[in-house]
Structures are given as structure tokens and as C-alpha cells.
Amino acid sequence: MSLVKLSVSALAVAAVSATAAVAQGRDNVQIAGSSTVLPYANIVAEAFGAETDFATPVVEGGGSSTGRRLLCEGVGEGTIDIANSSSLMKDSEAEVCAANGVTPIEVRFGYDGIVFASDINGPSFAFTPADWYMALAAEIPMDGEMVANPNSSWADVNGDLPDQAINAFIPGTNHGTREVFEENVILAGCEATGAFDAMVEMGMDEDAAEEACITLRTDGASVDIEGDYTQTLANLDSTPTGIGVFGLSFYENNTDRLQVATMSGITPSTETIASGEYPVSRPLQFYVKQEHIGVIPGLLEYVEFFISDEIAGPGGPLSEYGLVPDPELAATQEMIAALGQ
Amino acid sequence: MTDATGFDAPIPPAARVSLYERSAQVKQRHRKGAALRYLGVAAITLVLFFLAVLLWSIFSRGIPALFQYQAEIEIYYDPEILNPDGGPVTPEEIGDVSLRSGFERGIFLISLKRTLDSAGIDVAQVVADRWIEEAVERLSAAGLSGGAEIIAGAGAPSEGARLLGQTGNTLRAAASALGGDDQAGAVEALETASTALAEAGFAEAAATLAEIAATAGQGALSDAADALTATGYQQALFDAAGFLRQPDQFDDGDLSAIIYAANRRDVRDRLVANPDLVGETAQEGVPIDISVTRYLSGELSGEGQANMPPGFNEAQLAIVDEMVEAGIIDRNFRWSFFTNVYSQNGEVAGIGPALMGSAYMMLVVLVFSLIFGVAASIYLEEFAPKNKITDFIEINIANLAAVPSIVFGILGAAILFTLTELGFGNSIRGTALLGGLVLSLMTLPTIVIATRAALKAVPPSIRDAALGIGASKVQTVFHHVLPLAAPGILTGTIIGIAQALGETAPLLLIGLSVSTGADILSSPFSGGLLEQAQSMPTVVYLFAQNEDAPVREGLAQAAIIVMLLLLFALNFIAIILRRRFERRW
Numbered sequence: 001m002s003l004v005k006l007s008v009s010a011l012a013v014a015a016v017s018a019t020a021a022v023a024q025g026r027d028n029v030q031i032a033g034s035s036t037v038l039p040y041a042n043i044v045a046e047a048f049g050a051e052t053d054f055a056t057p058v059v060e061g062g063g064s065s066t067g068r069r070l071l072c073e074g075v076g077e078g079t080i081d082i083a084n085s086s087s088l089m090k091d092s093e094a095e096v097c098a099a100n101g102v103t104p105i106e107v108r109f110g111y112d113g114i115v116f117a118s119d120i121n122g123p124s125f126a127f128t129p130a131d132w133y134m135a136l137a138a139e140i141p142m143d144g145e146m147v148a149n150p151n152s153s154w155a156d157v158n159g160d161l162p163d164q165a166i167n168a169f170i171p172g173t174n175h176g177t178r179e180v181f182e183e184n185v186i187l188a189g190c191e192a193t194g195a196f197d198a199m200v201e202m203g204m205d206e207d208a209a210e211e212a213c214i215t216l217r218t219d220g221a222s223v224d225i226e227g228d229y230t231q232t233l234a235n236l237d238s239t240p241t242g243i244g245v246f247g248l249s250f251y252e253n254n255t256d257r258l259q260v261a262t263m264s265g266i267t268p269s270t271e272t273i274a275s276g277e278y279p280v281s282r283p284l285q286f287y288v289k290q291e292h293i294g295v296i297p298g299l300l301e302y303v304e305f306f307i308s309d310e311i312a313g314p315g316g317p318l319s320e321y322g323l324v325p326d327p328e329l330a331a332t333q334e335m336i337a338a339l340g341q
Numbered sequence: 342m343t344d345a346t347g348f349d350a351p352i353p354p355a356a357r358v359s360l361y362e363r364s365a366q367v368k369q370r371h372r373k374g375a376a377l378r379y380l381g382v383a384a385i386t387l388v389l390f391f392l393a394v395l396l397w398s399i400f401s402r403g404i405p406a407l408f409q410y411q412a413e414i415e416i417y418y419d420p421e422i423l424n425p426d427g428g429p430v431t432p433e434e435i436g437d438v439s440l441r442s443g444f445e446r447g448i449f450l451i452s453l454k455r456t457l458d459s460a461g462i463d464v465a466q467v468v469a470d471r472w473i474e475e476a477v478e479r480l481s482a483a484g485l486s487g488g489a490e491i492i493a494g495a496g497a498p499s500e501g502a503r504l505l506g507q508t509g510n511t512l513r514a515a516a517s518a519l520g521g522d523d524q525a526g527a528v529e530a531l532e533t534a535s536t537a538l539a540e541a542g543f544a545e546a547a548a549t550l551a552e553i554a555a556t557a558g559q560g561a562l563s564d565a566a567d568a569l570t571a572t573g574y575q576q577a578l579f580d581a582a583g584f585l586r587q588p589d590q591f592d593d594g595d596l597s598a599i600i601y602a603a604n605r606r607d608v609r610d611r612l613v614a615n616p617d618l619v620g621e622t623a624q625e626g627v628p629i630d631i632s633v634t635r636y637l638s639g640e641l642s643g644e645g646q647a648n649m650p651p652g653f654n655e656a657q658l659a660i661v662d663e664m665v666e667a668g669i670i671d672r673n674f675r676w677s678f679f680t681n682v683y684s685q686n687g688e689v690a691g692i693g694p695a696l697m698g699s700a701y702m703m704l705v706v707l708v709f710s711l712i713f714g715v716a717a718s719i720y721l722e723e724f725a726p727k728n729k730i731t732d733f734i735e736i737n738i739a740n741l742a743a744v745p746s747i748v749f750g751i752l753g754a755a756i757l758f759t760l761t762e763l764g765f766g767n768s769i770r771g772t773a774l775l776g777g778l779v780l781s782l783m784t785l786p787t788i789v790i791a792t793r794a795a796l797k798a799v800p801p802s803i804r805d806a807a808l809g810i811g812a813s814k815v816q817t818v819f820h821h822v823l824p825l826a827a828p829g830i831l832t833g834t835i836i837g838i839a840q841a842l843g844e845t846a847p848l849l850l851i852g853l854s855v856s857t858g859a860d861i862l863s864s865p866f867s868g869g870l871l872e873q874a875q876s877m878p879t880v881v882y883l884f885a886q887n888e889d890a891p892v893r894e895g896l897a898q899a900a901i902i903v904m905l906l907l908l909f910a911l912n913f914i915a916i917i918l919r920r921r922f923e924r925r926w
Contacts, residue, residue: 028858028873038856039888042685045857050604051440058771058858058873078761078770120647230886230893253632253888255651256641310441315594317441317603322888 791833
């Protein structure tokens with residue numbers, strides 16, 4: 001019987017402390033969103049918790065779009081304060097936000113390079129966007145009609161590339177990276193090869209031609225990875241002839257397993273991406289709920305801490321981890337400083 | 342009727358067979374029996390093989406990760422860094438010092454330098470020697486012998502780099518001259534290059550160049566160009582010059598990258614509490630960067646890009662070698678793993694809050710599912726009438742036990758949503774209480790099934806005897822049936838809890854998969870159940886998707902080992918309880 005007594009008292013204690021806790025306000029910043037931004041947010045949150053007297057912010061993953069959806073749910077302590085995002089907010093999401101009385105402020109803190117890497121023991125690659133289009137498109141125009149992509153080896157695509165079967169592991173459609181990959185690599189390649197113009201000549205309108213450009217083959221040569229980069233790496237381990245799409249920071253932390261390919265002759269690095277020479281990169285940002293600034297303790301301080309030169313600038317812990325610092329960080333800092341007044 | 346003919350058919354006379362002789366039928370039966378036995382053995386072997394592979398892959402990676410390489414450093418609390426303006430250092434000033442620039446880049450860097458100094462390690466010298474070694478190796482690989490003396494003769498490494506670079510330039514000029522039509526010019530360029538090599542001290546290479554010049558002199562310019570490319574001198578000279586330029590680029594950042602000293606609030610707090618420490622020194626073990634530990638453990642040899650810890654170079658590893666030699670680095674059991682919070686940085690990451698969060702959730706599961714599970718089972722088994730409604734409930738409990746766990750997560754999210762509408766949601770999201778409740782729902786059917794089986798196993802004679810001597814129905818159940826069924830109930834409960842311990846999916850949906858913001862929980866009686874918690878399986882997931890290989894392929898397994906040990910312990914307790922108290926009738 002004593003067990004029953006113990007459990008009843010434990011329940012009572014839990015119930016009492018539950019009601020007690022409701023009365024208190026929230027004293028930590030709550031963050032959710034992109035798994036690409038997650039490591040950076042973790043680093044900043046840990047440092048923020050150690051450096052200041054505010055509680056360590058609670059950071060959760062979930063994906064860019066989930067984060068933005070949670071942010072736009074409404075205002076109040078039961079909703080999150082910051083959504084990490086590796087892609088920009090869509091108009092439809094902004095409308096939901098506005099309808100729920102939420103004003104999201106976009107804070108860009110740096111760039112993420114998207115690199116193409118293969119097994120370190122295999123041959124090295126030097127790509128152009130055109131190579132990727134020719135390798136991965138579902139159908140390519142040939143003599144005035146669309147034919148199924150006949151290329152099975154990188155050498156078929158471009159005689160300078162190694163004769164190695166096409167096995168690409170690309171980010172799935174749930175990733176912010178996918179959009180950049182389609183936009184800056186596949187579509188750019190489609191235009192560079194003249195395929196885009198050929199399709200327009202064949203009578204497609206521009207939207208249809210664009211759609212045809214980024215429709216990728218589904219015969220197994222290109223595999224969508226829905227998980228994160230560790231899964232892409234695991235796929236490369238089992239298929240050493242594959243080429244994977246990674247973030248720069250992931251590559252830099254795994255240089256013992258991966259070798260990086262050049263794109264249009266440029267080797268990806270924080271320098272070439274910041275200068276814009278390397279063509280495939282995307283901005284990383286988070287959205288702050290303006291209504292919570294001044295209400296949730298430490299929210300504004302966290303944002304200021306995140307984009308300070310000491311953290312997000314060159315030589316800071318984020319760039320050491322692989323973030324490409326934003327050359328216009330000072331403008332963002334001014335914008336946030338203006339919010340605090 | 343056609344099938345009636347079957348009865349009319351004559352029964353064949355039984356064949357006369359000897360019992361000593363195996364008929365074909367018996368042989369076939371024996372073969373079948375043997376095949377089945379072999380299949381069974383094969384199946385078990387296969388299962389054991391996979392189990393062995395699983396355990397090996399977890400333990401071979403997890404056990405080494407439970408040990409950590411640390412640099413024993415004389416921490417010197419330098420007053421100049423704590424108060425750059427000079428004068429006495431007050432606690433307020435220390436409290437304002439930035440952890441990153443003041444402690445990580447200041448105190449720890451200076452202390453590392455001092456420690457290296459007092460161990461007799463000249464960092465600049467080690468770095469220079471290492472790069473000179475690389476350069477000499479590169480030169481001799483291309484057939485340019487005598488590199489060591491030449492570089493030493495040039496003085497500082499940067500001087501050597503200049504000399505090699507200039508020599509390389511003459512070779513490049515010769516190569517481009519060979520690409521043109523001007524034979525005389527090409528020969529002259531080759532001779533200049535030959536002279537440059539001879540002057541630098543590469544006698545053999547100079548001779549080779551002279552031969553190529555002779556070839557070019559005979560008009561075979563393209564042969565000469567091929568021969569020049571084949572030597573590989575130019576590339577080797579430029580590469581070696583590149584290596585020799587490295588020592589000048591080695592800075593404090595490269596040195597402090599070897600140790601991990603970020604976010605050291607503990608040190609700042611210690612100084613605020615006791616400002617007398619300023620100007621003093623104290624011995625302290627500081628974790629070595631987690632990528633370097635792969636070099637120290639021998640996993641990466643440090644030769645070539647594929648064996649280089651990501652983000653490090655040969656010179657840094659040379660310093661690490663010197664530190665090992667001087668006995669500054671040692672390997673200790675990583676107790677902090679069990680108390681620290683999760684961190685993006687593998688050097689300090691731990692499972693403290695996750696262990697506590699999981700323990701608290703198990704506590705909640707124990708309380709809730711035991712009370713409700715036992716109550717439901719007693720009612721169903723002892724009091725409820727047997728009719729269609731109870732049959733329906735029974736079937737549904739059995740069905741509930743097979744519902745995928747993610748469904749319970751969705752249910753938990755729905756509860757959370759309702760609570761948020763009522764204004765409770767935020768205080769309960771991500772807490773051990775909510776996690777425990779959701780896991781209880783999941784465990785309840787298991788416990789109900791086990792409890793009912795245990796109650797059923799108590800023979801009716803016990804009940805009849807109790808009722809016969811005048812006990813009421815309630816007295817019968819609580820005084821006689823329940824105590825006898827208790828071991829079975831506890832076994833079922835423990836197995837149910839062990840299952841709940843490893844459950845990940847429901848927790849992802851109710852805010853328990855956070856990476857930061859969870860701290861060591863306070864006691865359950867002072868609100869610990871309502872603090873932001875983590876759980877073991879979600880932390881394993883966080884470790885497993887970390888970008889650093891040693892976290893992904895070490896700490897994740899170490900956390901799994903802890904979880905497996907907990908499961909084994911729970912199952913062991915269940916077995917003991919069963920052995921001890923189980924009664925057979």
C-alpha cells in the first residue's frame with residue numbers, strides 16, 4: 001500500500017508545482033527550425049548562456065518550414081520567439097503571420113556554401129553547372145524533341161570528367177538546400193547548355209521550360225536524401241563512386257573522408273563564397289518575433305549576441321565551424337540596434 | 342455420386358518391410374528432420390552474428406569515447422588580461438571579461454604557451470622543423486636531393502622559400518620558352534635554369550637540365566618540353582616553397598585550436614568568488630580538440646589529407662607530438678560525460694540532463710501506468726461482468742499495445758495543444774511530466790496485459806478460501822490475490838518501462854528533443870518534473886547527426902552503451918524479482 005501512497009503524494013506534488021509554474025512568466029528564449037542552422041544556433045545559445053546571466057535559450061530542430069509555421073502561430077508565451085531558417089519566408093507564410101498578428105524580422109547572419117564532394121580515395125572532379133544539368137535532367141532537348149537523359153557516366157556528360165557512373169546524392173525537396181541547388185546549378189546549367197533556349201524554340205513557354213529544366217531523372221542515377229548530411233555521407237560510404245551535395249561546414253569537418261569538387265574552376269572556401277566567386281551558396285537567417293522583444297527576457301540580447309562581430313564575424317566561433325561571414329553584418333547590427341530603442 | 346467410388350477401391354495390402362531397413366519414406370523423414378535442425382542452427386548463428394556485429398560496432402567506438410585526452414596546463418590568471426588598464430582587479434571587472442576574448446583567447450592561450458615553454462617546447466622551432474621536413478621530403482620525392490642542406494644554408498625558412506621559388510621561376514620560364522618557336526631562347530632559358538639549380542645546390546637536377554638543354558639545342562623542342570615536365574622539378578620547388586612559407590603563417594589561433602577552452606564560465610565564476618587567485622597559477626586538465634583525439638588514438642595517422650584531422654595541419658600535430666613526449670597530454674576517464682549538458686562541441690558534451698530526464702520520465706511512467714494499469718486490470722479481472730462491453734475493451738487494450746509509438750506522440754501533441762488553449766501548454770511543453778504521461782499511455786496496455794495474466798495465474802482456490810472464511814471481495818483481492826500476483830505485475834511493469842526508456846518518436850513531437858536549454862533537473866519534489874528536459878534517445882539522435890565524426894561515431898555509441906546498461910539493469914531486476922517471489926501452483 002505504501003507504493004500507492006507514495007505515488008498519490010508524488011502526483012499531488014506534481015499538480016501543485018504545475019499550478020505554481022503557470023503563474024511565472026517564461027524566462028528563456030525558445031527557438032526552433034532549420035537543421036542547417038541548428039549547429040550555429042547551438043553554438044551561440046551555449047555561449048550566450050555561459051557569457052550572460054540570462055537562461056540558456058532552448059533550441060530545437062524540426063526544419064525551416066516547421067520553424068516558420070510555429071513562429072507564425074501567434075503571439076504569447078506559448079509560442080516560439082525565433083525561427084531558424086535556411087530559406088526565405090514565402091509570401092503565403094508571411095500572410096499567415098500577419099493574420100495572426102506576428103511581425104517577423106528577418107536577420108541574416110551569414111552564408112552557407114553548397115559543395116559537391118566525393119570519396120577521398122576516388123578521382124577528383126571539376127564541374128560546371130552545365131555538367132550537372134546534363135547529368136541529372138530527366139529529359140534533355142535533342143534535335144528538336146525532348147528525349148530521356150541518355151547519359152550514364154560523367155564522361156558521357158563531359159569528356160574531361162572521369163569515366164564514372166552517375167550516382168548523385170542530392171538534398172530532398174524538404175531541404176532549403178534543394179531550392180538553391182535547382183536554382184544556381186541545374187537551372188543555370190540548363191541555360192548555359194542552351195537547352196533552355198532550345199525548349200523555348202520548341203514551343204514551350206518560359207515557365208514550362210524552367211519546370212522541364214529542374215525536373216530531375218528518377219531512374220536511380222540521382223537519389224534524394226531526405227535526412228541530413230550524415231545520411232549523405234553514409235550513402236557515399238556505401239557507394240564510393242557517388243557524388244554528394246553537402247554544406248561547406250560539413251565538408252570542412254569531414255575532410256578526412258571527402259574531397260571537394262570545383263565549380264566552374266572555383267574551389268569552395270569561406271573566402272571564395274564571401275566574395276561571390278563560388279556560385280552556389282545561400283543566405284542563412286533567422287526570424288525574430290518583434291512582438292516578443294522586450295517581453296521575453298534576453299531575446300534582444302540573444303539576437304545582438306548572435307550577430308556581434310565576436311560571434312558571427314570572421315574568426316568567430318561560427319566561421320570557425322564553417323559559416324561564411326556576411327560582409328554586410330554591420331548593417332544587420334544597426335537594424336537590430338535600432339529595434340532596441 | 343462420383344466420389345463414392347473412393348470407398349469401393351480395394352485397399353492395397355500393406356507392404357512387407359523390415360523394421361531394420363529404412364524405407365524411402367523414413368529416410369525422407371530423417372532428411373527433413375535434419376534439414377530443419379540445420380536451418381535452426383543456421384538461423385541462430387545468423388542472429389548471433391548480427392548481434393555480435395551490433396555490439397562490436399557500439400562497444401568498439403563507444404568505449405574509447407568514454408576516455409578523454411586532456412592537456413595538463415598551468416593556468417595562469419594573468420592580471421593584464423583580467424584588467425587591461427592595469428591596477429587592482431575587482432570581482433566586477435572579472436565578471437565583465439568576455440569568455441571568448443578574455444579567457445579562451447587570453448588566459449588559456451597564455452597558459453598553454455607558458456606550459457609549453459616550461460616543458461622546453463619551442464613552438465616556432467617545432468613548426469619550422471616540421472615544415473622543413475615536409476619540404477625536403479617533397480623535393481627528394483621529385484629527385485631533388487640535398488634539400489635539407491640547401492634550406493638550412495638559406496637561413497630562415499622564408500629565405501629558403503624565396504630561393505626555391507626563384508629557382509622554380511627559372512624553370513617555369515624555361516618551360517614557357519620551350520612552348521614557343523625560339524630555339525635559341527629556349528636553350529638559353531634552360532641553361533639559366535640549370536645554372537640556377539646548380540647555384541641553389543641541386544647538382545644532379547642541374548645536370549639533368551643541361552641534358553634537356555642539349556636536346557633542345559638539337560631542335561627537338563617538344564621532346565625537351567616533355568622531358569622537362571617529366572622531371573616534375575618545377576612543381577616540387579613551388580610546393581616546397583609553399584611549405585616553407587607556412588611557419589610565418591602559424592599564429593596563436595593555430596596553437597590554441599589544439600585545446601578546447603570555450604565557454605569557461607566556471608573559471609570566471611571561480612575568479613569572481615576568489616579574486617586572490619589573480620596572478621596565481623593552478624594545474625588544470627583542459628580537453629584536447631576532439632578531432633586531434635583521433636590522431637592521438639591512432640585512428641588517423643596524420644599523413645596526407647585523408648589521414649589529417651579536419652581543420653589541422655602537420656605543424657599542429659608536431660606540437661601535439663611534442664606535448665605527448667613531454668607528458669603534458671594524458672588520457673582520463675570522462676566523468677564529465679555523465680554530468681555535462683549536451684553541447685555542439687564534442688569536447689564538453691554530456692548526457693547529464695538526458696539521463697535525469699529519462700529517469701524522471703520513467704518515474705512518472707511507473708507512478709501513472711502502475712496505478713492506472715493495476716486498477717484497470719483488477720476491475721476487469723475481478724469485478725467486471727463478462728459481457729460484450731468488457732470483451733470490446735479487452736480487444737482494444739490488446740490492439741492498443743500494438744499501436745506504433747509515433748501515434749502516441751501525435752496524441753501527446755494534441756493534449757499539448759489543448760492545454761495551450763487553456764493556458765497551461767507552455768509550462769508543460771518539453772517537461773519530463775508531459776513526456777512521462779505520453780510514455781505512460783504507451784506503456785499502459787503492456788502493463789494491463791501483464792497484470793491480468795498475473796492475476797489470472799492466482800488459483801481460484803485462494804479466492805474461494807478467502808471468501809469462505811468471510812473475507813469481502815475487496816479484502817480477498819487486496820489481501821490475497823494482489824500480493825500473490827505482485828511479482829508478475831512488477832515484471833510486466835519493468836519490461837514496459839524498459840520499452841518506454843528507448844522510445845524516441847513520441848518525444849520528438851512534444852518538445853523533448855531540444856539541443857540546448859536543458860540543465861540538470863532539480864528534485865522532483867521541487868518542480869524538477871516541470872523543467873525543460875532532454876531524454877536519452879533524443880540525445881543519441883543529436884549526437885548521431887553531429888558534423889564531427891568523433892561525436893557521430895563515438896559519443897553517440899557511448900550514450901547508447903549507457904542506455905543499454907540501464908536496460909540490462911532493468912531486465913536483470915525483473916528476472917531477480919521473478920525468480921525470488923514467483924510462486925507456482
